[in-house]
Amino acid sequence: MTVVLVASWALITAGAVLALTGALGLFRLPDFYTRTHAASITDSAGASLLLLGLLLQAESFAVGIRLLLIMLFLLFTSPTAAHALAQAALKDGLKPVLGRAARR
Amino acid sequence: MIASGYNYWMAMALLIVGLYILMSHANMVKKLLGLSVFQMAVFMLYISLGKVRFGTAPILDSSITVYSHPLPHVLILTAIVVGIATTALGLALVVRIHEAYGTTDEDEALALDRKPDAP
C-alpha cells in the first residue's frame, strides 16, 4: 500500500505548504481584503488537503467518516467566515487598495 | 536539568507573563485577560504532571496498556468551567462599573471615588 502512503504524505505536505503560504500572505500582502483572502486559504484549502491526506491513512471506516464530516463542515464554515469578515469591512467603509497603489 | 523538566519552565514563563499583565495594566478588561492567561498556565502545569511517556488518553481500550493519569484531567475540567464563570462575572462587573463611572480604567475610577460627588 505504499502508493497510498506516498499520496497521503504528498497531500499532507501540500496542505502544510498552503497553510504556510497563508501565513506568509498575512504578512506580505498590502491590503486588508487580500490578507483576508490569504488567511482563508489556510482555513479552507490547507485544512482540506491535510484532511484528505489523513483520510488516506485512516485505520477504520469510523475514523474516515469522521474526517470526511470535519472536512465538510470546514468547507461550509471557513469561506463563510472570510465572507463575513470582508463584508463587515466593506460595510464599515474600508476601501480596497486598487490599481497603481497596490503594486508598491 | 532543563530538558527533564521543560514543561515546568513553559508553565512558569506563561505564569510570569500572566501575572505581569494582571498587575501592571490598569484597564479592567486587560486585567481579566491577564487572569485568564495565568489560569491557563496553571492548567498546563497540572496536565503536564499527569502525562506518561508513550501513554495515551485515559479512555480504556483492550489494545492499550499505558495511560496518562486521569485525575489531573478531572481537576482541570472543573477549573476551566469555574474559570469561565469567574471571567463572566468579572466582565459583568466591568460593564456595571463603566455604566456608573464612565471608565473601565482602575486608576480613573479610584480617582473619581475620592471626589466628594462619587457615583
Add this chain to the structure above:
Amino acid sequence: MIGNVILVDIALFAILLAAALGIAHTRSLYSAAMLAGLFSLTCASLFVVQDAVDVAFTEAAVGAGMSTVLFLGTLALTHSRERVTPPTRRVPALLVAVGTGVLLIYASLDLPPYADPANPVQQHPLTERYLQTSQQEIGVPNVVTAVLASYRGFDTLGEVAVIFTAGVAVLMLLGRLRGNAAGSPGTAPAGGLQGEHRVLRVVAKLLMPFILLFALYVQFHGDFGPGGGFQAGVIFAAGIVLYTLVFGLGHARAVVTPGILRMLLPLGLLLYAGVGVATLLLGGAFLDYNALSPQDPVQGQHLGILLVEAGVGITVAAAMILLFYAFAGRGARS
C-alpha cells in the same frame, strides 16, 4: 529521551508565549481579546499533545468560543482602547512577576521529571483503582467521566453550583433591561442581518441542526469518548449564540425564551442533587449510585452517571445562553 514530542511542545509553547506577550503589549482591546482566543485554542492543542483530550475539548469550546464572545460583548459596551501604562505601574509589576516566577522555577527543580512512568503519582495505588478497577465497578471506558461523575461526583456537584451562582449573579447585575428593548427584534447591537447577508443566513440555518445534534451526541457519548455534560452544554450554547448573532436578539429570545432558561438553570442542579438525595432515600450514601439498582451495581452506576451528566449539561447550557443574552441585551437601550 523524551523523543520528538519535545519539538511539538516547544513550537506550541512559542506560539503561546508570543500570544501572551502580544496581549501584554497591545493597547487595542479587540486585538487582545482575539489573541486570547488564539491562546485558548493553542492551549487546547497542547492539551491534546499531552493526552488530555477531554480537557482540550472543554478548553476549545469554552476558551475559544464562549470566553471570546463575552469579551467582545463587554468591549462593545465599554471602551475598546486602553491608555498607556505609566512606568510607576510597570516596573513594580515586572519585579514582582519575575521574582515570583524565579522562586517557582527554583521550587520546580525538585519536582519529578516530565512524563516519567516512575513518577510517584503513577505508582500510587489510586491510579490502579481508577484505571483498572473502575472497569469492574463502573464499566465506563472514559475514565475521566467515571472519575468526574462517580468517584469525585461531590466535586462536580459543587462545580455545577458555581456555574449556577455565576449565572444568577450575572442576571442580577445585567439582567434588568434598560429602555424598551425587551423583545423588539433587531434593536440590539447583535441586530438581525438583512438581505445582503444572505450567505450568512443560509449557512447559519444549515449548520444549526448539526451543531445542536453534535451537542446532544457529545452529551450522551461522554461515556465512550471525550465528552460529557460540560462540553455538551457549551456547544449547545454556542449554537444558540450563532443563531442570535445572525438573526438578532429578538428572534433568538422568541425561540429560546429567557423564561424557560431561567427555569432550566436551577433544574440541572436540582437533578444532580436530587440523584444524591434519591440514593440517600434508597439506603446508600449521598451520590452512591450503587443504591439506584441494588441487584446490579454497575447498571446503577450507569444510570447515576447518565442522570448526573444530564443535570450538568442542562445547567451549563442554560447558564451560558443566559450570560450571552445578558451581555447582548444590555446595549439595547432606548
